[in-house]
Structure formats: structure tokens, C-alpha cells
Amino acid sequence: MLGLNLREEFRGKRLKGTAIELSNETRTGATQIAAKDFLEITYPTHDLLKGIEAVGPDQGRPVVVIGERGLGKSHLMATLYHAVTDSASTRAWLKSWATTLGEPKVGEIPLRSGMQVIGESLHRQRYKFLWDLLFEQHPHGPYIRGKWEGMGAAKTDIPSDQLILELLRHTPTALLLDEFQTWYDGLTNTKQYPWKNWAFNFIQILSEIAKEHPDLLVLVVSVRNGDTDAYQQIHRVNPVQIDFKAGGSPERIQQDRRRMLLHRLFENRLQLSDGNIEVLISRHVAEYFRLLDVPSSEQERKRRDFKETWPFAPHLLQLLEDQVLVATDAQETRDLIRILANLFKNRGDHAPILTAADFRLDDDASGIGALLDSVANQHHRTLREKALRNITSVTEAVPTHSSVVPHLQEIIGALWLRSIAVGNLAGAEPAMLHAEVTRDKAVDDNAFQVELATIVENSFNIHQDGARLVFREEENPQAKVMAFARNDKLFADGSDLAQLAKEVRYVIGGSEDVAGKFRVIALPRQWSSDPWSTLDESERPERWDDLLPIVVLPEELDKPNERLGRWLKDHLQKRRNTVRFLLPRSGSINVFMDRDLIILARAEMKAQEWSGQGPEYGKLHKKYQGELRDNLKKRFDRFAVLARWNFADPAQCEFHIESLREQGAKIPEAIEAALTNDLFVPEDFEALALEAADGNSALGKVLRELQEPRPTGQDCIPWLGETAMKERILRLCARGKLAINLRGMEYLQAQAGEDEDTAWRRLRPKLSYTGRQLDEIFLLEPGAVPSTGGSTPPTAVPKDSDGGLFGGGVMGPTHPVTSEQSPLGGYTETGEVTPASIFGNATSNGPASGGADKPRVKLQNPPTSPLNLIGKLEGWGVGPATPVTEVAIKISSATGAQIKELLKKLPDGMTFELSLEKDAEQ
Template structure:
């Protein structure tokens, strides 16, 4: 981009190490390079210029470089080495930067010349004692070492200050001790080997000489911090401290580091015109200002930051420096260079400005590998693995993810990188992520919100922390549940559709009263072609009982009459007139293709399955279940029942479609109310019953005919259920329009002079038979009932005859089977009955009788006759055709006390 060129050392497939060594065995160390070549990759930061000035002439203090690993201590010390060892090349370099930066003070820095320069990276453990370093590299070192060795008994444990001064007077020296603290902390300090004490004393000698004789010795050491013994002896002589803080000016620190990084990375970064950069990043900058709400007063300064930081966004550099690398064990500048070099190599040509979104999790070469190597933190590696799994989860859960989540890789990468930060800084708000993925063109806010929501809902490690989203190693139960629910591959067995069907049945038919009367069946997705194979056997037509079937359609049929008529013909062989089809709201898609419903069903099912793992899933189960049921309650607003049938041409079938104002478990009740009040035609029903009565038809046959469509294009009579239909037939009976022959044992019809309500109360308990037992019950016209209306009046019997016994001594003619004596029949001339009395009374008496039946039916009969506890009765006789001795004895035991009884019977001859 804009012909920006990485330095040659960063262009290869394998990035060379950026760690600086003063010297090595390959002669490629920083002090072994030509000063001009090394200074070419060096930017004059304020700390570096301070160091050059501190080792110049007329300076009388040691120099201590303090900083943790990777800040650039070794690089700075190498520059100081060249500044003294090759003052001419250093002068050219200073003059160049003075002109480039427009700062003449840089060119005025004085340089020292003519000194012996000895530099060593002590962490390599090439010398056992510091004086060995001087003796080995100083031209007069061998002489002084020999003189010290020849002192005999006067030899001290360490060389004296006089010997060192003699050495330095022969040739002044600058001594650079890199990684001094690392070396010092590794020394032993036993009674036999007090090497740390010796080093402590010798560094004190050197620091004092450097202070008192700056023309003979320039001492420069580097330490990680100022808290150890390694630094304390030098600290006593008030050294010049370089701590990479640029004099405490935060803006200058940031500017220095930014320029140093870019200069270190690129050959020609300073040759790119600012105007070209501003034009290239204008779109990203404008959107960043808008999204991050940068006030107008700050925008010019921020715009300069973008220009100076290019090809990297300043917010990316701050993220890496202040949050990511601070939160890890990274080596600051050294690792930062490696990370940024890899990032530019893979993404620099594709993006006008590099942001957190360019750390692509699917491409190790995009700086991820370098970052993770620098981090050396297993938690962040694990988090990266989780983030990659989340990307896979989104692609699997969102069928058209390329359209619905076009920035998936960039968004997840940016959020992962921002989640490495420490404390409350971890994660990012949506606006920040939108800025990260914005390139030259703005992204529509609404489209971005939809995309971000899609990613969050289908990921399971993204947590909401206030306004921020953050990746965490632990799973987000809600996000995991949603991500799982959106993964169609996990439900290829149709378990989600089965769960949805169960919830439909529950919502409509779960109430106890509903379940007793109605059978709610949720037809499957392929309801038109294969409605039964996916259902339990108990829900198939051959297992239906007398409950009213409500078939819940998953979708609204097109050409309703044709579809439902053909369905009834092909998939239901009987009871076609009993079915109620529950229809979804107009415009609804197939319930088993409605993604919202399926996802809620899946989430509810999985939450219940996982509730043992985490209590949070139990709460989510209740939440998703309530949401699903609420949707299902509102889904159905109509029902259809067959109106006119045509088996040969189902397209000619018609259905009555009625709206429903009730929801959920009230739907069955609403259907029955509409059927009863709006669709059931009592006149048609009466005509059909009268026709059956004229034919003395069995009641069971009549009810079965009502459950089937009427032939010859006649309008169907709405089926209200067996109980309701029997009650309506009894109503006609109470009106005197029909009579019922109850299994040849009793006739049900009105009594002369009996009003409808009284007859209804009397007749209603009579017809308790159900199912096939009704085939023995016949519907008749009242004129078809025997004219006696009950049993013939019994005549006095001259003597008992074989064939039966009686209470009361009357051996009269047996009653006509099924007879029911009507009020007003002539009284029977009987002698005193079993309950005594002479039969005389001052009030008129109404003779009543009933044919043989059970005691329970007789009790119901006397209640029907209006005989209450205080009603006087006379001439009571109970006739028993046959009985055993035990039964007779039991009967006599139950007769009330205080009354007298006469007993006549015929006993079989033994």
C-alpha cells in the first residue's frame, strides 16, 4: 500500500529475531556491525539522545539503563558503543536526523573520541569476574593482570582501584555491561565462593572511578529494575538514569515509540507523503470519529495520530502496548516489532489501515503466531482456540453466514484480541468493533447490529459485561444454548420437531378438563403425505377413543377445501365428521420450518437436558419454555370442520372455517362453543333423529352415522361428541317426539301431562350406556311403544303356581317386558300387601309399577315418580321371580323395624 516497504530482515518467510546482542560468535552482533549500518535502523528517541549526550566529553557520571526485557536496552547500549567507537559515523547520523526532524539541537550533541570501548552481554556468562573482561579486552590488560598475580602475599581477592586506574591511564575506556542484573543475580555467594560480594565491591570501585575520573572511564550498565543490589552501588554515585520514559512526557513517549517502531520496520516510511496517507485512511478515520464520538476539538490531533501511526491504526498500537502486552510476559518493543512485521506482511496490501480485525484467527501468519509466542500464556492460547470454535459454531448454525455475517472472521478476531486486555479493559463495545472492521467504506449501522447479534447469539464464549462484549474461556450458558439451537446438524434426527409437537399439544390440550374431552394431535411437517408414521401409536386413528379429535395443522393449507377433503379421503377411513382442524394465523409458515419456533424448542429441550450440569440452564429452560409457549398460544386463530363431503371429487368438499378468540388451553372450549352456537343446526339434527326413529334404528348406528359425512352432498351435522349427542336425543325424547327402547328392559318417553323439564330431569340419568352397548338401544316414534304403557294390572291369584314367587301373595300376570305403567292406569285389586294395611285411604291413589330391574334403577324410578321420604304409599308389593335362600334371608334382614310383613313363596321340591 503506497509502496511502503518492509526492511529486508522482515521480508522472508521466516522472520529473523529482533533481539539485539552486542556481540556473538558469528560476528553479527550489534557492536560487530559497521556503525553506519546499525545506525540506519535506529530512530533517535529522546532516551537514546539522552544516552549519547551522557557518554560525551565533559560528563562525569556513570550511565544506568533501566527497563524490563524488550524495551530496547541492548539497542540503546549498542548505539552508545558506536557513538564512542565511531564518532564520525555517529556525527553523520545525528546531522541527518537534525535536518529530518527539524531539530538543530540534535546536531550539537558532543561526541567523545579516542577511547577504548569494551562491551559485553553478561547474560551469556562469558566471564566469571568483571575484571576478566577488562584484562581480556584492554590492550594493557595482560600486563595489569600479571602484576596483580605477582603481588604474592599482598594480592587481594579483587584488583585494587590503583591497578584499575593504572590500566585506564594507559588507555581511557568505556565499559558497557549489558544485562548486568541478570549476571549479578546468578552469582553464588558462599563462604568458599563469595563471588557476588566480590562483584558488589568491584562495581563500586568502577562506579567511583567513573565519577571521579570521567576522562579515564565511562561506565554504562543495564538492569531490569532499580530495586536489586546490582544497581545499588552504582546508584550511590548519582548516575544518569535512562528509563524509557522520555522525561515523563506521556505524549512524547508515545510519539517516540511510534516513530521508532515504524522506522525499525520499514525502509521508506518517512518518504510516504502525509497527504497520501490522509487520503487513504480518510474513510476509516471519519467513521472512527463518528462511532467513538470523538469531540471536534480533538479530531485534528487524532487525525495526526492516524497519519503518524500508519499503516497501523493508533488505537491498535495503544491496544497492543497498553493492554495486550502489558497483560502478558511479552518483551515490549522487541515483540511488538515481530508482531507488527508479521501483521503487515499478511494484511498490509489488503487494508488501507491495519486494526485489531486484521489479526485473523484463521491465519497464523497474520501476527497471531508472533503474538502468542510473545504472550507465552496458556490462557490466551486456550481463549484463541475457543474463539476459533465459536467461528465454526456460527458458520454451522447460520446457513447463509456469508451474507448474514460477512465480517465474521474480522469481528471475532478483533473481539478476541481486545479480550486479552487486563481487568475492566477486557472486551469491547459494539461501536469499537464496528470501527475495527471499517475500511474505506462505512458499514451500515443497522446491518452491523444485525450481524453482531447473529454472531453473539450463535457463539458460546462471548459474554455481555455491561455494555462490553468479551471472550472468556468459560462458556456463556445462554450463548451456548442459542448457538447449539441454531446448529441444524445437531437436530438432523428430527428431535426438535418432536419437541415442538409436544409443546403444541401441551399448550392446547394440557388442562385436565381438556384432556378428558379432547384428543389434541399435532400433525407433523409432512402432514399432507405421511401424517401418522411420525406420531406415537396412541395418536393414530385406530387408537382413538370417544374424545373429540383436534388436529393441529402446522401450516395454513392452500385451497383449503381441496387439501383437507383429499386428506380426509386418503388418511382417515372413518369418523371423518368428528375432526376439528386447528389452523394457524393467515400467512404463517409451516411450524416445523419456522426457525424462531424451532430454535426456541431446541433451546428449551437442550436446557432441560443440561440442567444437571449448571443451575443456570434450569433457569434458561423455564425462560425459553415460557417464550415458546407464549408464541404457540398466539399462533392459532381459526378452525375448520367438514361442511359438505364428496368422496369421488375431494375438490368439491367444503369446510366451515370459524375464527377463535381464545388462546392456548381455552381453544378446545372455544371450538365447541362455536360449533354449538354457530354450526350445529338443531332442525337438521331433529329431522335425522326422527328419520331414524321411524325406522326403529339402533342408537349406536345413529351415532356412528353422525360421525361420518352425510351422503349426496348434504350438509354435515356437526358432531358434538357422544355424550352431547345422546343428551340432545334425550331432549327430543323429553319433548315427546321420540321414545327410546332401553335394551328391551325399559321405554324412555314422556308421561301424559308431564312437562319437558320434568321429563328431562327424569330421563337424563337413564341413558348411561356407551359405545357398542348402544347397539341394543333403539330410537322409536312414541306411537311404536306398546299401548299399555307398562305392566298390565295384576289380577288376584287363586293360588301360587310354579314359575315364580311374590311378596304380597299376588300371583298376577307378569308385566309386559320393558313396560312402564303410565299415571292414571286403573288400580289393581290386590289384598293386603307385604307392608300391611287394608288398602283403604281417604285420598285418591295412583297405581304405579315398574318391570323387573336392579335395586338402583328402582330407587331412581321412585324418585322419578315423585315419592319422597314423607310420601305415603300403600298396597306395596315387590315381586321377585327367583332367589336363593341366602338372598331371601339377606333381604329380610334389611326390612325396616316397626312394620309387619306377609310372606308367600314357592319352594322347589327336593
């Protein structure tokens, strides 16, 4: 291919390793060969030139090379070694590149010479202590070692800075410590063997000497990152950092990296003419621009990229660098060189430009072997085996495959390589696959579409992921399941729609927390005309219990107020104010008409049905179920509750329609939070509760009324559930707003001087009644009840009483009576006497309301609060229509203001007699 030649080390059948060692026992290490030979394979990247400048004669800072494995740290360290030991060869190399790159400043970089250079790869663990390395390899080292060890009792744990300075004054030194972090992190650090502490202190001495005496010591260390403690010591002296980021310019990084790759791989890449390369790749580039719709403003820059990265396509290098190798344990540049060398050796003579389509799955030598060795990922190897089976499947299914799918190997190979990329980048769009199989001849668009469709239809591992095709491990079971799922005749009984409704219910209300509080009803496709007939009986309104109903609508509504109002009137006869409507997001079609959702529901059903045939079907069931549920979770983003009701004209109904941020099983609680915090108006509820207390209404009746819309166009009060509503009423009781008569046996009311929280804690356990029991509990206006929260203690009934506010007559009984205590805390007469009343002198003779004479029962009660007296009336059966006579209320003492206030509250249409006693004026 245009006479391009791989370097000698890459030409053999077995590729030599590309890892750089500073030295080894065979004396083939990077620092043990001639500088000229080593620099021959070295490209002057920005980072490398920065390092050479940093160890120059006018510099005075340590140098730290930072980067993960495989980026080229060791290569850079070896270059610095040769730059100091053989400045002449390095100078010639720099001038040559200055001419080649057209950058004269490269040839003018000053070089240091005349120093003892010590370079060591510390990960080989040949030295326990850094000073051992200095003492062994420095010409004055044995003397300084002896001097230090001969200090006797004055000997320190580590050599002092004075000893090291004496060593360096004898012979200035450049010390290059490769893999310093690996060595340092492996040191022990116990009380008996504090070697890491010693290394920590010694590297501080070296870094300070390198900063203060740059003429005596040049210190260069390489680390993987800046987290090591030893690096932090060097960091204190502000070292020069080389981090393989090319000055922070992404474009410069990419250019440096790719030029370095090509120079490392090929002997004569720079000698080839750009014009010849452009002619060779012109067809591929033109089709790439057309198929991927590259803007004309970008084409010239892209064309330069194609020429600069040749013989490899830039989209191939980007795929390997940014997607494939990043997702693996590959050693960056080192592994990339091996992969590309193998690819060129095997396919370089077959294609004008190398793309992902040149990775032949059936040939390890094409780069696949090197790639898999670098990736070290069993998933990718398994995926390769699946892809090979897909090739076989296509060839067996298509007898004329050589003509129908001529690019079978290339398409499968390219798709496999792109399918092992990371995250959302996995897979390839058809246009990219089309471009990658295009070489010196264009491939007809229609022919390629037919070829690709044939491959996809007959492959069990190619999946559609949005616009992309991607290889996955699922094989025959998936093809079988999907074939059944797409057959409408197999689901004529509607089982697929029932399964879809079931998944809707589960997604919204499947968790235990939701199921214990909410009832989720997924309405069918014909929800507006026939919502109940296809549902299970337990989901129909007549079977609803105290769970809060969430009705899921299958489609978006064009006129939500009108349609929901009509639906409530036609299909729900009670509890209309309790329903929460869950609405699909805007733009969605009816759930039960969405082909994709129906197919997923069918696939889930079939995979579950066949799960006994093998574990693959169980995995597919979970897969399709997960995909279906994920889709359904995102489908509903609004809810509606009744705001105003109009039975006569449902089109005039109004609903609150609120957005939801939560998804899936979090939706019910999110609805309740919105109702409670945003739509529920405490003042409206309090007014309703106080009105009920004023009318002595039963709690059961109040709760039932709250479950229905308010009449005459009033704003509806959102129904929060029986428990929540009872607690809010009890809160009002704890605030002293109202009182509660618990079935005539106990009265709940805030006590004088009692704060709300204390009253709440005391009263809360007492309102545990439900069902019909709530009809025996009454809301009352508050009063001064002596024994709030308990039964009124019994007191003796006086035999007679004089001077009541009404009637002023005798209140005692007119005939002998035997009394016994009532269960309600008052007294009842024996024989034919009914339970005692608070009204003392209802005589037992005389007509009632002008009627015939009837037996009368005198009822009376000892002094107590108005609240307790009202309770007695209800307990004795004295209702609003019950006629009573001779009513007298005795007040033992009062002020004029209290009597005046009492008279103001007496009902109109009645007459009253007033008598009282006051002190005589003196």
C-alpha cells in the first residue's frame, strides 16, 4: 500500500512487546541501547519536548511524569536519560524534527550534559531503599555509605542531606525514578519496619536538593496519579508536571497521539506524499461525507484528518481510543500499537484504508486476537462467538449469500467491534456500517439496505437500539419470542391487553407501601364508553373500600374537564370526590393501541410461559418486563382531581390538572403530597368541620359528604382518606375549635391551659372508630367540660331547685322517685322513668304541644357544662323535633354581662320569663 513499511519489530509472526523498560539483564532496555537507535522510534510530542526542556541546564525544578499505565511514561523517561547522557545524538534528533515539523524552536532546546545519570525502574524491586540505589550506582556512593554507616551511635535512620550533598558535589547526578508510586505504595510501614516513612523523608530531602541545587541534582519521577504521599512531598517544591495533556488542548493531544502512533508503527510514514494518499482514499472519503451528512464547512478539516491518520480511518482510531479501549483494562497507547500493527499486517494489502470492517472475526491475525488479549473481557469473547454463529446462520439461511450479502464478514465484524464500545455509544447506525464497507468502489444504497436487512432478519443476536444496531448475547430464544409476539392471530382473545393493563397497575401500585393505601385501576381501551365490564369484579366501584382510588386513563384527553366530568356522571355513582385520575404525557397514543407496548407485553407473556424450557426464557422475561415497565413508568406525568362539580351540565365541571415529576410506584405518594400541600385548603376544611359541629353532625355523615362533590358550584375539598380526615378533625379538637362526643360515653375536648401538641397526643388514640361506629360519634361546639376526654363523674341529683332562668318554678320531682346511676353519668328513675335529662321540671302530667294527655317523665341533671348537657339530650333521645314542656335551666350564679350574652343567643319566636336575685343596695 504505497510502499508503507512496518518497523522491523512488528514484522515477525509473533509481535514483540511494546512495553519500555529502562534496563534489563539482557541489556536491551531503553537506556542500554544507543541513543540514536532509541530516538529513531521516538516522536517529539509536546509532552516529551516539555520534559527535555525541564531537565535543561537553566532549569531548577524536579520533574514529575503523571499518567496511567501504557501512556508512555517509561518511553519519556528513557528519552530524558539519552538527552542527558548523549546530548550530541539528541541535538541531531531535535534538529531533524525541527526541519520535518517546520518548527525551528525544537532544534534550539538547550540540553544538559556532564552529569552522572542513574535511571531505574523501581517496580522491579531491586532496591529496598532509595539511598541504596544512589550508593550502588554513584561513583562516590561506596565512600558516603561507609561514612554514614561508620557514624556509630550518631547514625540516623536515613542519610542526611549533608551526606547526599557531599555525594552530589563529588559528581552531579540526574536521578530518574520510573514507577516510583508502584514501589512506594508497596513499602511496609510498621513500628518495627517504618520503611515507608523513611522513603517519605528521603524523597523530601532529594526534592529540596533538586530545587535548591539544580546544578547538583536533576530529579525525575513517574507516578500513576497525584494521590501518593511521596508525590505530595515533591509537590511541595512546585515540580514541573508532565501529564500527557499536551498543554490542555484536545486537538493538540489528538494530533500528537496519532502522529506518535504512526511514527512508532511505520518506518517511512512521513515520507509518503499526501497527494498519493488523497487519491487512494478519495472514494471512501466522498462516500463517508455523503452517508454521514458531513457539513461542507467541516469537510476540509475531516479530509486532513483522513490524510493524517492513513492507513487507518480516523473514525476507526476514534472508536478504538475513545470507546473500546476506554471500556477495558487496555494499556492505552501500548495496546493500541499492537492492535493496529496486527491489523495492518493482515489487511494492509487488501484495502486502500483500514476501517472497523477489516477486523475479521474468523481471523485472529486481523487484529482481533491482539484486541481480545488487550481487552481481557470474557463478555467480548462470548459476543465474538455469537457473532460467528450469526455469520453461519445467515449463510445457511441464504443459499445465494455470496451475491445477496457480499459484505457479510465486513458488516458483522464492524458491528461487533462497535458493539463492545461503552454506554450509549455501543452499536452502529446503518449509515456508518455502509461507510465502513465502502473502499475504492461505492456501494449502492438500496443494495446495501437489502443486504443489511437480510443479515438482521437472519441473525439472532443483532438488536435494534433506537437508530443503532447492536450485538447482544441473547440468541434464538429472543427471535422465537419476538416471532410469536408479532403474530396478532395468537392474541385474538385480548390476553395481551389484559397483560398490559396488569403491568400498568403494577408499575403504579405494585409496591407494598402503595398497595396498602391506594387502589390502582387501569381502565381499558374503551374507557369512556365501557369502563367496567372487562375489569375484574374487585376493581369495580361497588367493591371499592377505604383505599384511595387512582384511575389510570389509557390516552391523552383533548378536553379533560368536559370528558372527565361526563365520565364521573355516567360511570361513577358515588364517591366522585375520591378519584385521582392519572393522565398520560402529552403526545402519547392510547396505551392499548401502542404497537411497541403491545409487542413487549406479548413478549413478556410468552417468555414467562416458556420459562420452563430453559433459563434463557427467564432472562428474556425479565428483560421484556423491565423494558415494558421502564416505558410505562415514564408514560404518565400528570394527574387530575375534581375542583368543581356540575351534575346538570358535566361539561362545566372543573378539574385540577397537576404535573408529576415522580415515576412508577412513587406516583401515588407524589399525588397525595400535591393534594395535601398544594390543593387542600385547611381553612375550607375547618369551616366545614365547624359548621358540622354547630349542627351536631355525626362524624360518619361528615366523612361521607366529603367523599362527594360539594353542591352549588362550591370548591371541592380534596379527599385525603378517612384516616387523614379524622386526624385533621381531631387536630381541630386539640386546638379547641370543636368537641367530639364518642358515642355518648366519652367527650374529647382540649382542656383549659393545654397546648395543642399535648392535647393531640392525649386525644389521638381515642378516635380509632371506623365504619358504622362513626355514625354514633358527633361533632359539637366546644364547651367547658370538666372531664375532657373521659366520662363525666356521677353527682347527686338535688331533690328540688328554685329560680331557673326559664319558668322560675320548682324543679324537683312532684312524686317520690327512686334513682340509680345512668351509664352516661347522670341518673335515671326506676319503674317507667326514662334516663335523666338536663332539663329538670318536665312534669309528668299535662298535654304535650297541645295534644292529648300523655304520661310524662321528669328529667334533670346536676350542674355541668353546656357540652355535656347537649350530650345528655342526645343520649335521652331528645332530638330537634321532640316536644318538651316546662323547660327550666338553673344558673346558680352569673354576672350581668353573662346573662345578657345568654339572652342574645336565645331563639326567636319564643317567650321567656326572667327572675333572679341580686344584692340589695345599701
